[in-house]
Amino acid sequence: MEFLVTICLLFLCSLISYFYKKRNQCCYILGYECYKAADDRKLNTEACVRVVMRNKNLRLEQYRFLLKTIVSSGLGEETYGPTNVLDGREEFPTLKDAHSEMDEIMFDTLDNLFAKTGVSPSEIDILVVDVSLFAPSPSLAGRIINRYKMRDNIKSFNLSGMGCSASMVAIDLVQRLFKTYKNQLAIVVSTESIGCHWYCGKEKSMMLSNCLFRAGGASILLTNKRALKDRAMFKLNCALRTNTSYDDEAYGCCIQLEDEQGYEGFLLTKNLPKAAAKAFTENLKILVPKILPVRELLRYAISTLGRKYIKGQTPDPARALIFPFNLKSGIEHFCLHPGGRAVIDGLGKSLRLSEYDLEPTRMALYRFGNTSAGGLWYVLSYMEAKKRLKKGDRILMVSLGAGFMCNNCVWEVMKDDLEDTKVWKDCIDSYPRKNLVNPFTEKYSWINDECLNFVRID
Secondary structure, three states: OHHHHHHHHHHHHHHHHHHHHHHOOOOEEEEEEEOOOOHHHEOOHHHHHHHHHHOOOOOHHHHHHHHHHHHHOOOOOOOEOOHHHHOOOOOOOOHHHHHHHHHHHHHHHHHHHHHHHOOOHHHOOEEEEEOOOOOOOOOHHHHHHHHHOOOOOOEEEEEOOOHHHHHHHHHHHHHHHHOOOOOOEEEEEEEOOOHHHOOOOOOHHHHHHHHHEOOOEEEEEEEOOHHHHHHOOEEEEEEEEEEOOOOHHHHHOEEEEEOOOOOEEEEEOOOHHHHHHHHHHHHHHHHHHHHOOHHHHHHHHHHHHHHHHHOOOOOOOOOOOOOOOOHHHOOOEEEEOOOOHHHHHHHHHHOOOOHHHHHHHHHHHHHHOEOHHHHHHHHHHHHHHOOOOOOOOEEEEEEEEOOOEEEEEEEEEOOOOOOOOHHHOOOHHHOOOOOOOOOHHHHHHHHHOHHHHHOOOO
């Protein structure tokens, strides 16, 4: 009898300990700030043409390809370019150029974040910086610590090579650290070095990055202090990372390398949609049971069995990635990676999302372009500026990146009246734009004239 009582007490203590640990393993967002450059950094039609015409490696074939790509990219005329590219120094960038680009983004967003939240840099316990293509020594994390004179016992991390999904990797790292360290304040800085990695060659698969990627980034303040729960904007409900780098096709579909002329750039192959579909499918298999109600899971299970045993086959996810469950039964908002119009269209079709659901991602891409790891925060900021977010709403963040990786997470809105317009302040009333036609179509469609096939363009 005593033995049984002892076992019961041990079980009860373990249960209490488990729930106590769970209670203290929260992850909240207290604030975030996105970067917005000065107006003279905008890459409008004329600025883009000047950059293209400086590349003497291009011929009529490449011009036509660029026109087709830019027109179908989903980007508008108000995205921002790196200073060295606008100044005509993209072919021979310096280390100073790279540091200046990073300093401007990191320090601008951090200054605004500290000012708006009232948190002092000396209070920060954890710092994670993710920049895929620039890893100097001392690190960028060290550069931030030096600028703000942070404490000597701060836990700092510098992530590189993670691509467009790096911000979710950083968030996942922070929430894992929160499980070990109590009452912490953490900063995540997500951006990318664009200016020093501008492709100056003529390979079509490597020219795509110039058409899509633009200057931008974000800084996010997180905490696991329950005393700050009332100040929190969002709570992290779950996060899941999927990495398919073991697959050769997936690993090589989005990779940094040099072309035959020695120009460095990012190669985007035709295998990218297939790799994205595979990573996304694997991620959702595990994520879905965590975010959907039981009734929807039962319907999904019945539907899956029906496809397998009644029809006798399962659709190839690389060809038709359309899921039979209703994500909207567990998610109110969809914050998708603004990687390009094709990416948004593909994800929207796969998840059976409406144009209302896709609007924040399309508008973020149109206004700011693909800002790599920082892109998701521009999408979230649009939702906030449009006053879409209500207390208790759940937001699914979907990020895709080189590797190939799919890193997703679900946030819960913690308060009403989230309406800070942030980087959308001067233009939110003019969005959504009904006409997303790129002006290149009207101004440069003549380049497709067949008569030019017999003309040499120097």
